[in-house]
Amino acid sequence: MASKINWGIIGTGAIARAFASHLKLSETGQLAAVGSRNRQTAEHFARQFDLQKAHPSYQDLIDDPGVQAVYISTPHPMHAQWAIRCAEAGKHILCEKPIALNQYDAMAIIEAARENDVFMMEAFMYRCHPQTLKLIELLHQNIIGEVRLVCATFSFNAGFHPENRLLNQALGGGGILDVGCYCASMARLVAGAAQGMNASAEPIEVKGQALIGSVTRVDEVAVAAALFPGGILAQLATGVLCNQDNCVRIYGSEGHIHIPNPWVPTRDGGTSHIILCRDDEPLREIPVESPGPIYAIEADTVAACLDNRQAIFPAMTWDDTLGNMRMLDAWRAHPSPAWAAPQGALR
Numbered sequence: 208m209a210s211k212i213n214w215g216i217i218g219t220g221a222i223a224r225a226f227a228s229h230l231k232l233s234e235t236g237q238l239a240a241v242g243s244r245n246r247q248t249a250e251h252f253a254r255q256f257d258l259q260k261a262h263p264s265y266q267d268l269i270d271d272p273g274v275q276a277v278y279i280s281t282p283h284p285m286h287a288q289w290a291i292r293c294a295e296a297g298k299h300i301l302c303e304k305p306i307a308l309n310q311y312d313a314m315a316i317i318e319a320a321r322e323n324d325v326f327m328m329e330a331f332m333y334r335c336h337p338q339t340l341k342l343i344e345l346l347h348q349n350i351i352g353e354v355r356l357v358c359a360t361f362s363f364n365a366g367f368h369p370e371n372r373l374l375n376q377a378l379g380g381g382g383i384l385d386v387g388c389y390c391a392s393m394a395r396l397v398a399g400a401a402q403g404m405n406a407s408a409e410p411i412e413v414k415g416q417a418l419i420g421s422v423t424r425v426d427e428v429a430v431a432a433a434l435f436p437g438g439i440l441a442q443l444a445t446g447v448l449c450n451q452d453n454c455v456r457i458y459g460s461e462g463h464i465h466i467p468n469p470w471v472p473t474r475d476g477g478t479s480h481i482i483l484c485r486d487d488e489p490l491r492e493i494p495v496e497s498p499g500p501i502y503a504i505e506a507d508t509v510a511a512c513l514d515n516r517q518a519i520f521p522a523m524t525w526d527d528t529l530g531n532m533r534m535l536d537a538w539r540a541h542p543s544p545a546w547a548a549p550q551g552a553l554r
């Protein structure tokens with residue numbers, strides 16, 4: 208077997224830890240080094256994950272000749288800067304979602320990857336999971352007839368901590384960018400697959416509304432309605448101050464599909480289920496086996512597509528990333544300035 212890819216991680220937060228622990232179980236990758244803004248934080252992380260190298264800056268990590276691929280796990284506003292620096296240093300890139308704050312920054316990252324001939328993928332891990340492949344297979348079979356409506360929700364209550372990245376405008380706070388991006392990506396995937404495509408579809412129109420916090424000035428809870436070609440509607444809901452039922456339901460002319468765990472179908476491997484409710488049949492649970500931990504599958508997807516320089520659908524291709532950012536731009540443009548929660552109303 209070819210030698211394993213040496214990964215470096217930029218940032219030492221919550222998702223960096225999850226990725227580092229799963230990477231140990233990947234078939235194709237191993238963690239070689241970490242970079243932090245702070246030497247002690249890097250050293251602490253390196254001790255925890257048994258790493259030889261702890262870099263006291265992100266640039267040092269990027270310049271490390273022993274690192275082939277970099278996983279970027281900073282808050283969203285820093286993704287573009289570090290992804291472009293990685294590309295310029297000839298390092299392959301797996302960058303956390305959303306890849307950037309808007310479509311234009313995403314274009315700059317993709318251009319840097321193209322110019323420097325490196326791999327680049329936006330880290331929507333659910334797109335690498337076999338459950339998503341199974342969903343596409345069902346839609347290609349028209350199993351619920353003509354798809355009319357996709358309802359996708361990803362929303363949680365992080366508690367009112369305005370300094371935290373989830374509510375801090377300077378750190379890209381708000382539900383739409385943090386987890387609404389999953390809902391947009393799922394609606395686009397379903398609208399494409401429902402029309403037999405092996406790619407996401409792009410909406411004709413997106414209308415949004417949001418509760419903008421009077422203290423935070425970010426979208427604390429948000430919804431969107433979108434219309435796709437072929438007459439498919441999408442209804443999206445997200446938020447960082449409101450627990451909701453995080454699922455996807457797809458309604459068609461002959462039944463509906465319910466995905467109880469669309470975003471993290473299985474964290475550590477095992478079986479997940481898609482529920483099929485055809486109008487003329489008893490409800491059916493379709494099991495999907497996962498080969499391993501979700502972030503290990505993601506790292507192995509990178510390895511499998513490395514020579515292609517971008518992922519293969521349903522993992523995030525460059526066009527998919529650009530389309531998703533365009534949809535998020537449209538969603539975020541809409542929330543009318545009309546409603547800002549009165550002081551304290553959304554705590």
Ligand SMILES: NC(=O)c1ccc[n+]([C@@H]2O[C@H](COP(=O)([O-])OP(=O)(O)OC[C@H]3O[C@@H](n4cnc5c(N)ncnc54)[C@H](OP(=O)(O)O)[C@@H]3O)[C@@H](O)[C@H]2O)c1
Nearest residue numbers: 218219220221222223243244248280281282283303304305
């Ligand atoms: N795919 C997934 O399942 C998933 C899940 C959660 C989050 N995410 C994404 O991953 C990214 C990070 O999320 P997280 O939850 O891991 O965040 P987090 O726990 O706050 O960690 C972010 C890390 O980024 C670094 N950082 C650089 N500049 C920073 C700044 N100005 N303020 C705070 N931290 C800064 C810090 O590492 P150093 O101090 O070491 O430099 C920090 O530990 C986000 O873009 C998020 O959307 C993805």
